[in-house]
Amino acid sequence: xxxxxxxxxxxxxxxxxxxxxxxxxxxxxxxxxxxxxxxxxxxxxxxxxxxxxxxxxxxxxxxxxxxxxxxxxxxxxxxxxxxxxxxxxxxxxxxxxxxxxxxxxxxxxxxxxxxxxxxxxxxxxxxxxxxxxxxxxxxxxxxxxxxxxxxxxxxxxxxxxxxxxxxxxxxxxxxxxxxxxxxxxxxxxxxxxxxxxxxxxxxxxxxxxxxxxxxxxxxxxxxxxxxxxxxxxxxxxxxxxxxxxxxxxxxxxxxxxxxxxxxxxxxxxxxxxxxxxxxxxxxxxxxxxxxxxxxxxxxxxxxxxxxxxxxxxxxxxxxxxxxxxxxxxxxxxxxxxxxxxxxxxxxxxxxxx
Ligand code: F0G
Numbered sequence: 001x002x003x004x005x006x007x008x009x010x011x012x013x014x015x016x017x018x019x020x021x022x023x024x025x026x027x028x029x030x031x032x033x034x035x036x037x038x039x040x041x042x043x044x045x046x047x048x049x050x051x052x053x054x055x056x057x058x059x060x061x062x063x064x065x066x067x068x069x070x071x072x073x074x075x076x077x078x079x080x081x082x083x084x085x086x087x088x089x090x091x092x093x094x095x096x097x098x099x100x101x102x103x104x105x106x107x108x109x110x111x112x113x114x115x116x117x118x119x120x121x122x123x124x125x126x127x128x129x130x131x132x133x134x135x136x137x138x139x140x141x142x143x144x145x146x147x148x149x150x151x152x153x154x155x156x157x158x159x160x161x162x163x164x165x166x167x168x169x170x171x172x173x174x175x176x177x178x179x180x181x182x183x184x185x186x187x188x189x190x191x192x193x194x195x196x197x198x199x200x201x202x203x204x205x206x207x208x209x210x211x212x213x214x215x216x217x218x219x220x221x222x223x224x225x226x227x228x229x230x231x232x233x234x235x236x237x238x239x240x241x242x243x244x245x246x247x248x249x250x251x252x253x254x255x256x257x258x259x260x261x262x263x264x265x266x267x268x269x270x271x272x273x274x275x276x277x278x279x280x281x282x283x284x285x286x287x288x289x290x291x292x293x294x295x296x297x298x299x300x301x302x303x304x305x306x307x308x309x310x311x312x313x314x315x316x317x318x319x320x321x322x323x324x325x326x327x328x329x330x331x332x333x334x335x336x337x338x339x340x341x342x343x344x345x346x347x348x349x350x351x352x353x
Contacts, residue, residue, distance in 0.1 A: 001150075002026075002353035003024070003025070003026055003028070003029045004022075004024065005023075005024025005025065005026045005027055005028060005065065005204070006024070006027055006028040006062060006065055006066070006162060007020065007022050007023065007024060007065060007066065007069060007164050008024065009020055009028065009029070010028075010112075010165050010168060010250070013069070013165070013168070013200060013294075014066060014161055014162070014165075015066075015161055016054050016069075016307070017050075019073050020069050020070065020073050021066060021072050021073060021098065022054060022069070023071050023072065023094060023097060023098055024065060024067055024193045025055035025056075025065070025093065025094070025097065026055065026251075027054050027055050027061035027062060028165055028166075028169065029048065029063060029169065030050055030051050030052075030053040030054060030063075030166075030206065031050050031053060031170065032047050032048070032049050032050070032169070032170060032173040033047060033048050033050050033280075033282060034046070034047050034178070035047065035276070035279075035280045035282070036280075037050075037279050037280060038188065038275070038276070038279060042166060042241075042295075042296070043298055043306040043307065044295075044299065044304060044307065044308050044310050045297075045307070045308065045309040045310065045312050046257035046295065047061055047309075047310070047311045047312070048065060048165060048282060048284075048291075048292070048311070048312050048313070049170055049173075049177070049311055049312070049313045049314060049316045050167070050284070050314050051166060051313065051314060051315050051316070052283075052284055052285070052304070052314055052316050052317030052318065052319075052320075052350075053317070054110045055093065056077065056086075056089045056090045056093045056118060056179040057086075057089070057114070057118075057272070057316060057320055058086040058089070058090065058285075058315055058316040058317065058320070059086075059163060059166060059190060059313070059316070060086045060087050060089070060091075061090050061091035061093075061094070061282035061298055062162045062163045062165055062166060062193075063090075063159035063160065063161075063162040063163040063189070064087070064090035064091055064093075064156060064159070064162065064192070065094055065156070065162055066149075066158045066159065066161050066162030067079075067094075067152045067156050067158040067159045067162065067166065068091070068095055068097075068098050068100065068152065069094075069098070069158075069190065069251065069299075069310045071098075071100065071150040072098045072100060072151065073101075074150070074186060074259060075125060075326060076100065076149065076150040076240050077101060077148070077149075078098060078100060078101040078103060078148070078149040078150070078154070079095050079100055079102050079103070079125065079149065079150045079151075079152045079257060080100070080102075080103045080104070080105070080113070080143065080149045080150070080151055081090055081103075081104055081105070081152045081153050081288060082104075082106070082133060082137040082139070082150065082171065082275040083104055083105070083111070083115075083133070083136075083152060083153075084107070084110070084111055084113050084133050084186065084237055084238045084240060084241065085104070085105055085106065085111035085115030085116065085119075085237065085320070086115055086238060086316055086320070087104075087116050087121055087153065087154075087169045088104035088106060088111075088115065088118075088119045088124060088126070088154070089118035089122070090118045091104060091124070091129045091152050092104065092118065092121075092122035092124035092252075093118070093122045094223070095122070095124070096122045096123055096149050100126070101154040102122065102123070102124040102125065102148070102353075103125045103127065103138050104124050104125070104127065104333070105117055105124050105128075105129060105136040105139060105140055105321065106119075106126065106127070106128050106136065107128070107129065107131060107132050107133055107135075107136060107186035107240075108128035108129060108130050108131075109128075110132070110237050110240060111237060112237055112238070112320050112322075112323065112324070113321070113322055113323055114141060114287065114319055114320040114321060114322060115320050115321075117280045121122075122126060123322065130239070132231070132232060132240065132241075133187075133240060133241050134228075134232075134241060134242050134243040136339075137153060137187075137245065138209060141153075141155065142152065144291045146199070150217040150258075153187070153189075153245070154187055154189025154192075154245065154246060155191060155245050155246075155278070156281075156335065157190075159193075160189060160192055160193045161193075162193075162194060163189065163190055163193030163197075164178045164179045164193045164194065164196045164197030164200065165170065165197060166190075166193070166194060166197065166313070167181075167193075167195075167196075167197025167198045168197055168199060168200075168201050169296060170304070170311050171198070171201050171205070171207040173204045174309065174311075175207075175329050176208050177198055177201075177208040177209055177210045177237050177309040178209050178210050178308075178309045178310055179210060179211065179302065179309050179310065179312040180210055180211045180259070180298075180304055180308060180309075180310045180311070181210040181211070181212055181213065181310075181311050181313070182196050182213045182214075182215065182291040182292070182294050182295045182298075182311070182312040182313065183212070183213070183214050183291050183312075183313040183315075184214075184215055184216075184236070184238075184239055184245065184287050184290040184291050184315055185213070185214040185216045185223065185250060185261060185290075186216075186220075186238060186239035186240075186241045186244065186315070187241050187246060188214070188223070188231070188244040188245065188246035188247055188250035189245070189246050189253075190247060190313070191212060191246075191253050192249035192250060192253060193251045194212070194255065194313070195212055195249075195252075195253035195256075198210060199201060200271040205219075209260045210257065210259075210311070211257050211258050211259040211261065211293055211324030212253045212254055212257040212259035213259050213260060213295075213298060213304075214250055214254060214260075214261040214262070214328070215239070215262055215263065215264050215290045215291060215293065215294035216239065216261065216262075216263045216290075217232075217234035217235075217239050217247070217263065217264065217265075217266065217269065217287075218234070218264065218265045219232055219234045219240075220233070220239060220240055220241055220242055220262045221263035221265070222241075222242050222244060222247070222332070223244060223247055223250055223251065223261045224251060224261055224262060224263045225277075227307065228242055228243045229242030229243070230242060231270075231272070234266055235266045235269060235286055235324060235328075236266070236269050236285075236287035236289075236290060237287070238285060238287035238288075238316060239285075239290065239320075250350035258304070261296075262294060262297065264290050264293040264294050264297060267295065268293040268296070269287075269289050269290050270284055270289070270328055271293065272290075272292040272293035272296065273286050273289035273313060273318075273324075273328070274328070274329075274334060275292070276289065276292055276303065278315075282314065283317070283319070283325075284314035284315075284316060284318050284323045285315075285316040285318055285324075286324050287315060287316060287318045288315045289314075291312035291313050291315075292312045292314075293312065294312075295310055297311050319328070334346070
């Protein structure tokens, strides 16, 4: 049967009523991929929730379909968001589909090329500021108090409602919740949403609760350091955030689940990013790889035990950020003349080596 998208499939768990448009790009139902080779090496049962398979290539589609449908239901004409890239891509796509205007405010030069291309293609009004995500978010939050537009950042509760469906899918795929859910943390909306989703599913279906292990990037580790980072920096631009809006909810999720919020370095992020692509054929964007990097760190520290079932959330598709992919591989193409003999000789050399 055709997957009808989140608002139809999870209607009973969502604030959907007879006036809510059943907006969809057929988001959700993303694969939970077992990483057999890494599981064996690490001595755990490791899966990744590949939310890069969503229509705009990130988990943001889950929350955005809900938030934009509600904006439409309420008669709003314009949605607005601050973004490190993925939120703007999803907002622009769903706004286009719902016939709403979309305005996005982004940190100039600090969003990955694929994400910018999406916002442009879907026809958003794009404003780039010489500031970071936190500053952009502060502006749009304030603006939305006095201007007739709907804020669709994750401080909009409908975003969290939509995003919690990923936890349902993880439980459905495994039959129960995993022992540990590892997840990147930026503005901390997604860890909040997963924890809500696991709890609601457990209440209804007795699926159990995981320990929530959230990972910030070292240069943007506000929650870990328990202080606002004024100038966050990381290769993982999606989580280059120094003052997460859902800070308290993230701490609650970690504490109430017997989990924790930790950080991973850019080096660890890039290592995990390459590892899952080259070993398992899974290409996620750098911020997403923070979850896998965190799992490896936790195993070394004994915070994940051998034999445990772990789900690492891969929040965005690797194609979002082609520049980091090319540059971090130091890729230079092997250029040969258009000559059969030379090309054969070269490739035969590769095969024999
Ligand atoms: N991974 C990716 C790929 C993201 O784009 C984000 C956030 C996160 C992880 C962190 O999720 O904020 O819920 O803790 N991106 C936002 C954006 C900030 O504007 O696209 P979070």
